[in-house]
Amino acid sequence: MKIGFPKNDKDYVSTANPCKVCRPLGACLAYRGVEGAIPYLHGSQGCATYIRRYLIGHFREPVDIACSSLGENEAVYGGESSLVKGLHNAASKYDAKVIGLATTCLAEVQGEDLRPGILKYGKQEGAAPVVRASTPSFAGTHIDGFQDAVNALVDQLATDATPHPGFNLLPGMVSPADLRHLRHICELFGAPFTMLPDYSETMDGPVQDDPEAIPEGGTPLSDIRRMAGARATLEIGRTLPEKETAGQNLSDRNGVRLWRTGLPVGLRETDAFLARLETITGHETPAELSLDRGRLVDSLIDAHKVVKGRRVVVQGDEDLVVGMVSFLSEMGADVVLAVSGGTSGKLEAEVKRVCASVREAVPKVIQGGDFRDLEEAVDALREAGQAPELVVGTSKAYRLCRKWGIPLIRAGFPVHDRFGSQRILHVGYEGALRILDQVANCLIEARQDDNPVGYGYW
């Protein structure tokens, strides 16, 4: 049975089975990566609860998000008193060091200026600093919200421009395992750095006898303050906007040199990332990483026949899609379709760029798409005898893969139907090795299962 729609080339007015979630979700996740921070939504109660549920389903960690719980009165007459009271309640009960405020659609449509309310709260004794990001969901996606919050943190907290030899790493919305690995890589380079945000512990913590209301971990406020005096910023993301990112902000305001790289997925993107780290720190790539690189190339060679020419679909957030297309192309896979709900407008050009030196054909790219678009594109490929054999994407692609009878390798966000979503490692040579093994084994398994002999060696 067809899950979605008949083949149709017209532009749909409706969105069906979205490939994106809302902007405040990204902001809440970013705020979770700041030490002692409580995310706070100014809006109606449902937004906070839905976002919590969605994040909890992926990370399997408690995710507390406070909310103004605006009702009809506040929607009509303004929510300032709710905001002041809510900020006070949230900060005092959670003993928060900082409140990460994001706005929901309700607050944005209503258009009330939140600054007077925040100022009023700030005058109270013992008030926590409030960082404010504007995150209307009717423009952009969760990725934009994530970047909004990181930019707001830097914009409103990075006030100490005293020069120091450290650098800033802005990793973007990646997994806790990615954050841990990126930190490890930077530590190997031996120069001091600040990674913002860092939810590697807060979103993947240990069982506890007496957990804190706000889990331990996160980028310390004192480090964020000093980001304005860093020697450079390394901002990850090729589909970020030109303006209004944290890296650009630090560059414009404090003259902190900005470097941008892609998400370091696969060989060349990790090479590029490490090359930037060499430039910034003045140190050579450490031997441990060179050894990993050698292992990766060795493994690519071992697996090349299994992967070569196999048709793969990639779906997810834009920068991960770029990285995955890049790495799968390095393996020799035939990426036939790349789909993202992201709306940067840069996806197609970036996909072309990473394909350039390793393959001739460029996959069809759908930006700002939904799963109806993905389904139609794959159905068209199937009809043309080009049926994809594998999807690399989020768990939301599962029902379509089930329909087509092809495997799904889960990557990115969200992964709601597997354990260990917070521990999926996408980045670095080490992440690449894991992805390669998974892709190759998945393709072997399909061939093994389809084969009457039951080969025990491959």
Added chain:
Amino acid sequence: MSGLTSIFEERAGQILTVGDGRDTIVCDKKSLSGAVSQRACVFCGSRVVLYPIADAIHVVHGPIGCAAYTWDIRGALSSGPELHRLSFSTDLQEHDIVFGAQKKLERALAELIEIHHPKAAFVYATCVSGLIGDDLEAAARKLTAQYGIPVIPVESEGFKGTKRDGYSAACKAMMRLVGTGDISDVPKLSINILGDFNLAGEIWIIRRYFEAMGLHVVANITGDGRVDDIRRAHGASLNVVQCSGSTMDMARAMKDKYGIPFLRASYFGIEDMAESLYAVARHFQDIDYSVMTRAREVVRQELTKIMPELKEIRKSCEGKKAAVYVGGSFKAFSLIKAFRHLGMKVTLVGSQTGTSEDYREIQEISDPGTVIVDDTNPLELLAFLKNNDVDLLVGGVKERPLAHKLGVGFVDHNHERKLALEGFEGMLNFAREVRDTVTSPVWLFTPRKERRPV
């Protein structure tokens, strides 16, 4: 709840301990600003009630979040069409906010109706559609006229009340369907099942019992629900209402409008399941006494199937303690009784949306010392789980990581469950899950057990 500093002062009235003097609890109140309520919004209330109607399309008129977070979110199964498992939205953009999006909604509806040929379309209002003032009613009227199917607006603007108001809005929307179908062939011995959402196929179990009693089920409201059945729902002689919070408004409206009596039921646990069948049988016994005879036979047969294993399971669970935090309070009653069958004690009972009447009844069946909470939050739950050595928390997905973080067992009793918990066989499933949870060796390795060895 002594030693608990995490209660927000304003919330003190919403918490009480059975037997400590005060016997009224404050409830049905807007969530406290700045607290982390486990509740959702009006939209959520409407969406969960209407969601299982499987041959209708459900179109969310708002920005993407509201639709994305409710896409295929419940385990509400369908025996046929599965339109309810798709997520449709107008995905409102800045331009729509400024200039209004009624036309966009009309075009989106037309497109979706043409592609999917649904039996009806529900159009959900959101915070944004409410604020920009789109006229959903007018759009719905236009599309109804154009396509000849009911296109029904749902007044579910997120900020216009609590989840309960969303339930009411959903009932109001369904009442537009009731009374529009032909009921000439509906027999006298007939019921509607209200307030069951067919999670993990539960309504099929319950229908089987009722059908074995000789009763005809006209409409499932809303589990495995169909538009045409709901249109004929006024033909039934009795409404059997389970989740009272969500569909009681509809039962009342059908009583007022069509004179159909209703009775409350619960399909969780042995006593409540049996009593529900008997109560329905009592309603019909004057017309046909064999309904009661058959009800007794159903109960006898089903109990024979499950009791031996249940007794075995009790041995593993005896003496353990549980906490219960659920959405609707009817579930809480049944769970307290179900745990007694397993030899377990419930020391915390809470719900998101209970009424004062519900909480009074919970107090009556609870032991002294039991804590009762309305609309709690993670800090309170954490404090409670820390201060009381419970073995298990029953709740929904949002509560699971709280329990697990502390090394406390968890059983999902919410809308994502994959295991039928209703009916007699559901009690057995529940008991098995409770046993497998509390007897897992993993708890031995948690800090709380290392500190307090068993």
